[in-house]
Amino acid sequence: MTDRISSYPPGFTWGVSTSAYQIEGATAEDGRGASIWDVRCRTQGGVVNGDTGDIACDHYHRMPEDVALMKGLGVDAYRFSVSWPRVMPRGKGAVNDAGLDFYDRLIDRLLESGIEPWLCLYHWDLPQALQDLGGWAARDCAGWYADYAALCARRYGDRVKRWITFNEFSVFTLFGYAIPWAAPGIVDRAQHLRAIHHVNLAHGAGVDVLRDMVPGASIGAIHNRQVVIPETDTPENRAAAALLDEHWNLVFCDPQILGHYPPQTAAAIEPHVQPGDMARIARPVDWFGLNHYGPIFAKADPARTWGYGWGDAPPDSPTHGVGWAIFPDAFRDELLTIQRRYRLPIVVTENGCGGSDTVSPDGRVHDPHRINYLTIYNAAMRDAMAQGADVRGYFVWSLLDNFEWGSGYGQRFGIVHVDFQTLARTPKDSARWYAELIRAAKA
Numbered sequence: 001m002t003d004r005i006s007s008y009p010p011g012f013t014w015g016v017s018t019s020a021y022q023i024e025g026a027t028a029e030d031g032r033g034a035s036i037w038d039v040r041c042r043t044q045g046g047v048v049n050g051d052t053g054d055i056a057c058d059h060y061h062r063m064p065e066d067v068a069l070m071k072g073l074g075v076d077a078y079r080f081s082v083s084w085p086r087v088m089p090r091g092k093g094a095v096n097d098a099g100l101d102f103y104d105r106l107i108d109r110l111l112e113s114g115i116e117p118w119l120c121l122y123h124w125d126l127p128q129a130l131q132d133l134g135g136w137a138a139r140d141c142a143g144w145y146a147d148y149a150a151l152c153a154r155r156y157g158d159r160v161k162r163w164i165t166f167n168e169f170s171v172f173t174l175f176g177y178a179i180p181w182a183a184p185g186i187v188d189r190a191q192h193l194r195a196i197h198h199v200n201l202a203h204g205a206g207v208d209v210l211r212d213m214v215p216g217a218s219i220g221a222i223h224n225r226q227v228v229i230p231e232t233d234t235p236e237n238r239a240a241a242a243l244l245d246e247h248w249n250l251v252f253c254d255p256q257i258l259g260h261y262p263p264q265t266a267a268a269i270e271p272h273v274q275p276g277d278m279a280r281i282a283r284p285v286d287w288f289g290l291n292h293y294g295p296i297f298a299k300a301d302p303a304r305t306w307g308y309g310w311g312d313a314p315p316d317s318p319t320h321g322v323g324w325a326i327f328p329d330a331f332r333d334e335l336l337t338i339q340r341r342y343r344l345p346i347v348v349t350e351n352g353c354g355g356s357d358t359v360s361p362d363g364r365v366h367d368p369h370r371i372n373y374l375t376i377y378n379a380a381m382r383d384a385m386a387q388g389a390d391v392r393g394y395f396v397w398s399l400l401d402n403f404e405w406g407s408g409y410g411q412r413f414g415i416v417h418v419d420f421q422t423l424a425r426t427p428k429d430s431a432r433w434y435a436e437l438i439r440a441a442k443a
Contacts, residue, residue, distance in 0.1 A: 007382040013393030014438045015077035016070060017350055019123035021053045022402040024083060026060035030098035033089025035125035040183035051408030057400050058423050060102065067109045069416055070399065073431060074438045077116040079349060079395050081123035081167065084148055091127030092144045100155055107159050119156060120164035121149055121206060124172045131184050136195035146205035150213060157214035165206040168224040168291055169199055169252040178305040181406055187305055196251050197272045200281045203256055207283035221256065222289035222349045225249050227330050228296045231311025236300035240308035244298045255281045257342045287392065288342055291350035292334055294325045321355025321369050322411045328380035335384035335391060345392045351377055352397035354411040357428060365417040365428040374430065396434060
């Protein structure tokens with residue numbers, strides 16, 4: 001561990017991440033309203049095996065046990081999301097005290113355990129009542145989000161100083177409005193463009209709310225960024241990769257930090273931009289949140305909304321348990337690209353590895369594939385830091401096996417195994433590895 005100890009700066013933050021809909025369950029309890037993912041789960045073909053988040057990991061009832069697991073790992077921080085429909089069942093107007101109380105209990109338990117809460121305001125679970133009014137395709141949604149952000153800032157800002165406006169803007173807009181892999185499952189170019197712009201406006205409004213209402217707030221946003229590579233080197237695939245690169249990597253980071261949309265998107269989105277909008281979007285943030293797993297391989301697909309689709313990695317590429325390609329050099333390069341382009345401190349807010357882990361006869365969960373993945377990706381991160389990337393923290397995805405959106409419960413990304421029948425938690429070998437890495441880095 002000597003190499004690791006010397007590679008992480010003092011004050012480096014070690015954490016774990018989750019999201020509300022993926023772990024909480026209790027979807028119909030204590031006044032919570034329906035979200036677009038509750039509806040998605042009940043749409044034929046929306047989720048593998050018809051799985052739902054109704055129970056998930058039952059974190060709503062087992063939160064103290066889960067915080068104790070984090071404390072045992074020795075993490076500094078926990079990144080979680082607030083469920084908008086749990087605290088505002090219809091997305092605007094009346095608030096739900098029982099939902100607000102749950103996050104009070106969570107935040108207080110974290111602080112008592114020496115763990116800093118990192119609160120993400122939006123991780124994909126838009127209240128269905130707002131979707132019925134147009135959702136992110138409606139410009140009013142930016143204002144509804146600002147009111148929700150103000151509610152959370154008032155309630156939790158005395159104890160929470162680390163705030164995240166959104167998680168993975170590109171994923172929920174592209175897969176929600178152009179490629180129907182996520183809620184709300186709409187395929188419409190105009191709605192996709194409007195959603196991009198209105199989510200950007202909501203981000204800017206949220207930053208302003210948090211600056212005004214939370215003294216000393218440290219504010220960031222989380223972007224899922226991966227290099228986009230043509231599946232094969234043809235003019236059609238190169239063009240597809242260039243447009244997907246804009247939609248995946250640039251249409252949120254660039255306007256939020258640099259004040260402008262990338263070229264192809266700027267022309268398409270212009271009809272939806274009103275005077276003053278770009279200034280409303282480009283509000284100063286304190287750090288850049290990066291979620292990263294591996295490259296995207298793009299191919300031309302005329303049947304898709306924008307003419308691009310997901311291609312396959314080269315057949316000789318190493319993969320992990322759920323078939324995703326392992327390219328640690330792409331992680332290193334992405335960190336350096338972000339540093340050069342945006343000139344902000346970086347926090348790796350998600351990185352991890354899926355699999356089909358099971359409890360062995362010895363009572364343990366052996367996941368050497370995950371340990372290998374985390375080891376080589378941490379090495380790539382250290383290489384980037386040695387070359388000038390200002391990385392301030394690293395969060396594993398995820399603390400718990402959970403509801404993995406369209407994949408249901410078939411993919412396990414946790415460092416803690418969850419038996420979805422009994423809800424028993426079993427730390428995996430990777431949890432022990434991570435705890436030892438944290439201990440050695442701080443020694």
